[in-house]
Amino acid sequence: MTIHLQTCTACGAHQYPERDLCRTCLHDTLVRIENDGQGRLLAATTLHRSLEPDTALPLRIGTVALDADVRVIAFLGDGVQPGDRVALKAAADAAQHQVFTAEKDPADA
Secondary structure, eight states, X not given: OOEEEEEETTTXXXXXXXXXXXXXXXXXXXXXXXXXXXXXXXXXXXEOOOSSTTOOSSEEEEEEEETTSOEEEEEXXXXXXXXXXXXEEEEEOTTOOEEEEEEEOGGGO
């Protein structure tokens, strides 16, 4: 599985969400590159209410620390718990923004 992360061509820093300038060196030459999307789930929570009427509840989300030194919020697959190694899967939402789902890393089984 691969995801795309914005990366600075000057210093190589990855960032999410995407920005106009690099978060590390403030350079403005940023490109999207493929990344393996592997990391560790730091924290998880369950949403029981939503302002979006079409949202299926309850909904589990969590913060993932990617090996690429980026933190992302992701939907959580079944059985994923804080501390687990995970792999992110990317998809597009209705507005064509990249959203992530974290599943247990098959290489860590």
